[in-house]
Amino acid sequence: MNYHLEKNYLDESEVAWKKIRDGLGKGMAELGEEKKDMVVLGADTIESSRAHWFAEKFPERFIQVGVAEQNLTGVSAGLAYQGKVPFAVTYAAFLVGRPWEPIRTTICYPENHVVFVSSHAGLATGQDGPTHQMTEDIAILRCLPGFTILCPADYEQAKKAVRAAYDLKGPVYIRGVREATPAFTTEQTPFEVGKAQVLREGKDVTVIAHGFMVYWLLQIAEELKDSLSLEVINAHTVKPLDEKTILSSAKKTGKVFCAEDHNIIGGLGSAVAELLAEKHPVQVFRHGVQDIFAESGEPKALWKKYKLDKEGTKKELLKWLK
Amino acid sequence: MHQQYSIQNLEKKANEIRQDIIKLLVEAGSGHSAGPLGMADIFCALYFRVLKHDPANPLWEDRDRLILSNGHIVPVRYVAMAHAGYFAKEELSTFRKINSNLEGHPCTKKIPALETSSGPLGEGVSQACGFALAAKMDKANYQIWCLTSDGEHQEGMTWEAVMLAAKYRLNNLTVIIDRNNIQIDGNTEDIMPLESLRAKYEAFGWHVMEMNGHNMREIISTLEEAKAIQAKPTCIIAHTIPGKGVSFMEKDYQWHGVPPGTDIPGEPPKAEQANIALRELRTLARRIEAADLD
Structure with missing residues (x-):
């Protein structure tokens, strides 16, 4: 299968280094243009988690909940019950770590279609230290029935994951990373949820x-x-x-x-x-x-x-x- | 939508709902007694007078949304819904049993008209805010009602949502607090004091009203007034008596989480509890009927 990877992608100095969180942020801002039922929610981290591009373009469909991740979850659930497609965005540790039980009860159990878009997953988070380096996000979501977990490999794949997540049903998590990493896939690289x-x-x-x-x-x-x-x-x-x-x-x-x-x-x-x-x-x-x-x-x-x-x-x- | 019930007919209906709550709990052999009995009048007012809804078309787009945050009092909702025609009364005997739609706590996968699945406390106001925000985006006209317990105001998530509702001026949202002063481990003011709830909500930017949760006329006028408040989200503190209508259950936190037929020191023998409860409620119903003749 031809994956249309970047030319000379194996040479680190030849590929661009881009941030997966940027791909997620751009992906949301782009998708918002065609999907009028898409709502993005931020929790006081909108610039660093890249929700701000959507927020600037679509202020009427952006909700700032402040430093309150449980409420981020509950409000997302309410929007989803009403037929909106909420994208809740913040650092991985806060996004899914802090409100795990509200996610289980208000989103997972009723099969609400909410997309959790994280940034700052893994040691790639860096200087902020272990409180912010979320290394258990996949573990705590994988055991929840019906969750889809997407971990894009680079910037382009992150954009595609956002689009794919919109079309899914039920709860979705997209794992975002703070640090720039090699952008080795291209716009032409296929991306199908569930297909390694x-x-x-x-x-x-x-x-x-x-x-x-x-x-x-x-x-x-x-x-x-x-x-x-x-x-x-x-x-x-x-x-x-x-x-x-x-x-x-x-x-x-x-x-x-x-x-x-x-x-x-x-x-x-x-x-x-x-x-x-x-x-x-x-x-x-x-x-x-x-x-x-x-x-x-x-x-x-x-x-x-x-x-x-x-x-x-x-x-x-x-x-x-x- | 509603046949017009008189105040006395609503009181009679609330009494029937209480009797069916007792029967449902006895049949289930588990479940919560105090909260459902205490909220029967308010549920009756909602389903038979105030709510914009249609049991024949439960997901009607313009219906009022009724969100039950403290899911453990769902027996009163199930009974009220059965009386309103959402499902057959016979189904009430399946509560908490296997293969039933009537889960121990509300499950929207089984009954979408419940609006939200709930049970873990403190999550309802937050979800109600999401409902209210979506309604505003859609320029929809219906009201969002969120029923909460006093105890779940010990959850931080409730106050996160209270802040947000004021920020976004969610005037299409009314939160009703069942102020019955009990929780599982004791009286709220002993476990973790909540007062002053009024001052707290007002300080958070809400319009606050209070009502006697057992005075049908007052319940209806307060709920109707809440819909008319346009400047702010509205909170109604409903003063209720847990276990209302059954003398040995009233104001006793020990009846929070158990059904009639439970051994509790100082209470009537467990085999007689249900009969005593039903006899008391029927006697009260005769008084209401007698009043009807006036």
Whole structure:
């Protein structure tokens, strides 16, 4: 399958580095033009979480709730009951961490179509430190019935995720990241919810990620190509997981390495391990945040120290394969 | 929409609703007694006089939205809805049982006319604000009514929503507080004092009214007046007696979360509780009927 990735995308210096949160913000501002029932809600973080572009264009369809994430949830639920399509936007830790039970009761249980758009997920949040580096968002939403969880790999995919989320039913979470990351997909790259993307075929090991770490895996696959054939999968939809694609790859390679800027408990690695343990037991490695709180620091320094950069990820992979 | 009920007929209807609440709770063997009995008059006024609604077309676009925040008093809503014709009265005996539409707490997946699913406290005003904002965006004319308990005003989320309603001048929203002074663990002012609710709402920028939640004439005039307030969102503090109409339940927090037929020291024997309750309510109903003849 041709994914229409950027030319020379494997060369970090050739690709643009763009923010996934910018893609989400632009995506919402664009979609608002054609979708008149779309409402965006912010919670005192609208510039840094990129809700402000929509707010400036459509003030009559923007609601500022202040520092009140439970109310952000409840008001979104009320709007959804009335047939609007609310997009609730703020930092991941506050967006889904603070009001988890109101999300469960007012949105998930009644199957309200609300799109939660986060920024500041993962260690990529950087200097603000562990209070703001949300590394458990996927875990706490994955266990809620009917939630769709989208983790776009880059800026363009983030824009597409916004559009796709509008067309879904029930609760949706889109995982946004503060730091700029390589923008390696293009406008032409397809995006289908629930359909994992085999961006590079291989036969020795399946390597699978969501978010910007997909890019590191593509680079690692290229660097190791003479000794190891890696099959690289972009699991941008963590729920519902594309079981078919992952199973068929696992059957081919017999080894699955998962990588994510999220706690190894409850994230993509867990989802893949659950699937394979039941349907095709093979060796699985969960690479990610090792069930710890990290610390403040530059995102790149954090990725390096906690082995979530390309080099660290490659080392973990090779160590596991030994 | 409504056949015009006289005040006395509304009082009679409220009494029938109370009797059916007792029967439903006995049949279910679990559920809340005090709150539903205390709110019977207000639910009766809403469903048979004040609400713009159509049981034959429950999701009619221009209906008033009635949002029940404290979902645990849903027995009174189920009974009122059955009396109003939303579903057959026979269905009331399925409350809290498997394969029933009448979940222990409201579930919109089963009965969309409930408007919201609820149970966990403090979430109703917030959702009602979302309803009210959507109605304003659509330039719709209906009223949003949100029924809340006093106890759930201990939840921070309630006050987040109270702030927002004032900010957006949600004059299409009326919040009714069931001020019955009890919660599961005791009296509200012992557990976590709420007073002055009036001063708090006023300080937050709301128009506040108070009413005797058992005086039908006063209930109706207060609800009608609330619709006419245009400058601000409106809060009605409804002073009610928990367990109203059943002497041994009245003003006793121990009846918050249990049905008739529960062993409570100092209360009538559990086997006789339902009969005593129904006898008292029927006696009261005879008084209302007698008054009808005046």
